[in-house]
Amino acid sequence: xxxxxxxxxxxxxxxxxxxxxxxxxxxxxxxxxxxxxxxxxxxxxxxxxxxxxxxxxxxxxxxxxxxxxxxxxxxxxxxxxxxxxxxxxxxxxxxxxxxxxxxxxxxxxxxxxxxxxxxxxxxxxxxxxxxxxxxxxxxxxxxxxxxxxxxxxxxxxxxxxxxxxxxxxxxxxxxxxxxxxxxxxxxxxxxxxxxxxxxxxxxxxxxxxxxxxxxxxxxxxxxxxxxxxxxxxxxxxxxxxxxxxxxxxxxxxxxxxxxxxxxxxxxxxxxxxxxxxxxxxxxxxxxxxxxxxxxxxxxxxxxxxxxxxxxxxxxxxxxxxxxxxxxxxxxxxxxxxxxxxxxxxxxxxxxxxxxxxxxxxxxxxxxxxxxxxxxxxxxxxxxxxxxxxxxxxxxxxxxxxxxxxxxxxxxxxxxxxxxxxxxxxxx
Numbered sequence: 001x002x003x004x005x006x007x008x009x010x011x012x013x014x015x016x017x018x019x020x021x022x023x024x025x026x027x028x029x030x031x032x033x034x035x036x037x038x039x040x041x042x043x044x045x046x047x048x049x050x051x052x053x054x055x056x057x058x059x060x061x062x063x064x065x066x067x068x069x070x071x072x073x074x075x076x077x078x079x080x081x082x083x084x085x086x087x088x089x090x091x092x093x094x095x096x097x098x099x100x101x102x103x104x105x106x107x108x109x110x111x112x113x114x115x116x117x118x119x120x121x122x123x124x125x126x127x128x129x130x131x132x133x134x135x136x137x138x139x140x141x142x143x144x145x146x147x148x149x150x151x152x153x154x155x156x157x158x159x160x161x162x163x164x165x166x167x168x169x170x171x172x173x174x175x176x177x178x179x180x181x182x183x184x185x186x187x188x189x190x191x192x193x194x195x196x197x198x199x200x201x202x203x204x205x206x207x208x209x210x211x212x213x214x215x216x217x218x219x220x221x222x223x224x225x226x227x228x229x230x231x232x233x234x235x236x237x238x239x240x241x242x243x244x245x246x247x248x249x250x251x252x253x254x255x256x257x258x259x260x261x262x263x264x265x266x267x268x269x270x271x272x273x274x275x276x277x278x279x280x281x282x283x284x285x286x287x288x289x290x291x292x293x294x295x296x297x298x299x300x301x302x303x304x305x306x307x308x309x310x311x312x313x314x315x316x317x318x319x320x321x322x323x324x325x326x327x328x329x330x331x332x333x334x335x336x337x338x339x340x341x342x343x344x345x346x347x348x349x350x351x352x353x354x355x356x357x358x359x360x361x362x363x364x365x366x367x368x369x370x371x372x373x374x375x376x377x378x379x380x381x382x383x384x385x386x387x388x389x390x391x392x393x394x395x396x397x398x399x400x401x402x403x404x405x406x407x408x409x410x411x412x413x414x415x416x417x418x419x420x421x422x423x424x425x426x427x
Contacts, residue, residue: 026072026141027051027132028289033146035156035281037193038115040108040248043159045221045282045298048100048143049289054132056092056100059085061110063117063126065144073142076129082113091303095224099291103222104128105303106147114149124149153246157282158194160219160302163272165189165254165309175311183260183311188252188272194281195246196299200274202255203234207266207313214379217305217356221276221298225286234271235261262313270309274300304408308356330354330404330417340423341400349402351417353382357406367399367421379406397424 027050036042048056061083062076091103106128118124128145150156167175167186177183190198200219205211215223216231223231237255244250254270261268279299286292331352341347349362360377362384377384400422406415 027054027143029130029143029145030285030288031145031282033148035150036106036111036147037156037161038111038149038151040111040191040193041161041303042106042111042147042156042193043161043301043303044104044106044145044157045284045296045301046102046104046145047095047284047286047289047291047296048102048130048132049286049291050098051100051132052098053135053138054141055135056102057131057133059090059102059104059128059130061106061114061126061128061147063114063122065127065129068140068142071131071140071142074129074144075131075142076127080117082117082126083107083110091218091222093224095226095291099286099289101224102130103301103303104145111149114147118149153193153248154195155281156193157301158192158196158198158244158277158279158299159282160190160192160274160300162191163188163302163306165270165272165307167309175309177262177311177313179262179265179313181262182257183262185257186254186270186309188254190250190252191248192244192250193248194279194299195244196279197241197277198244198250198252198274198300199241199277200272200300201239202237203271203273204237204261205234205269205271206261207264207268209234211269212271212308214305214358217271217308219274219276219300219302219306221274221301222303225292225296228276231273237270260311262311265313268311268313270311272306272308274302274306276300305356305358307408307414329415330360330406332402332404332417332420335420335422337420338422340425342425347386348383349386349404350383351404353380354406354415356408356414359407359411361405361407362402363405364400364402366397367401372397372400399423 027048029046029048034044060076060081063080063082064077065074066077068075093101095101114126125146125148128147130143132141165186166189167184175184212232220228237259240252276297277299278297282298282301284296284298286294286296333350333352335341357379359379362375362377364372366372375384401419403417403419405413408414
């Protein structure tokens with residue numbers, strides 16, 4: 001049977017066999033097919049092998065495949081595309097021998113479209129297709145993975161889809177305690193798919209220690225096998241090893257509050273470190289794609305860094321932040337409050353950086369609340385200089401206000417500053 005004559009049903013079978021596209025060496029992927037959550041996000045650890053001379057480019061989800069000629073393999077039918085891999089979810093990185101590790105995080109918006117398509121009588125399986133381009137001008141290749149709609153229970157990979165640290169009902173707060181006082185207890189509220197054992201530890205970053213990077217905050221199962229064990233380690237508070245039933249949510253108690261240090265003034269960071277565990281639904285076989293030997297365990301994979309909890313130890317009386325101010329966590333530095341800005345000079349803004357932030361959004365408005373401009377700044381950079389072209393927007397403004405909003409790796413707002421006012425000098 002030629003590629004042109006492949007029927008829709010035959011496409012599904014071909015994908016499970018890793019879609020041979022031509023006589024040339026075909027890039028292969030493992031696993032070739034996975035069960036995914038019908039009603040939410042799903043994250044899967046994938047390994048591509050045989051990438052000699054090739055680079056991975058875009059990734060798409062779609063409901064139908066068509067012949068990719070003159071490229072090798074099958075590509076998405078443009079009329080059935082459900083979505084593309086968002087940049088913030090792209091955790092792909094080189095691994096092993098001519099191999100690539102890809103953390104496929106399917107947004108809920110994609111699974112909703114796939115579910116609606118299945119409800120309309122279409123096939124329930126859809127496809128994740130990666131395109132690879134040759135660095136030497138050779139033939140492009142398309143490699144697909146079959147995604148089968150399931151309930152998110154026992155037959156889907158064990159993956160974390162959302163993690164929130166909670167202190168007395170307040171998520172990811174900043175706590176302030178006096179020196180020697182006991183830090184309040186807290187817990188982690190975890191949303192997940194699949195079933196299996198959640199294994200890991202709680203650690204604390206002491207004042208003066210180098211802060212963890214975004215890669216340090218990833219779960220171990222999110223990393224390629226050769227990078228596991230290379231993340232920075234901090235003072236261990238306790239360990240956990242709990243079984244997660246296929247219910248999708250669990251509350252993980254934090255460490256004993258008596259073990260949290262508070263004998264030195266400064267800012268402490270409590271880290272949730274999740275280790276890789278065995279999970280047959282999401283394991284990746286390196287030998288099957290020529291990327292090494294053995295199986296990579298991926299239980300506990302996540303497409304985002306784990307959140308951190310901060311507490312500040314001071315020598316004064318212990319104070320808890322009021323609930324109304326817990327979201328005002330980004331500290332603005334310059335310009336200072338009520339500063340006079342000169343529209344003829346470059347305007348610079350700066351604020352204090354934070355370990356768990358992936359992106360900052362700087363917002364500038366008139367004193368009356370009319371939008372002037374906004375800018376996105378990738379962490380760890382925590383400053384911005386307004387281009388001269390944008391300063392022209394201040395021509396009619398005599399007073400402005402600005403703030404900074406912080407988001408995590410999947411675009412959720414995790415902190416913001418209060419508005420800060422500034423005057424604008426007339427020419």
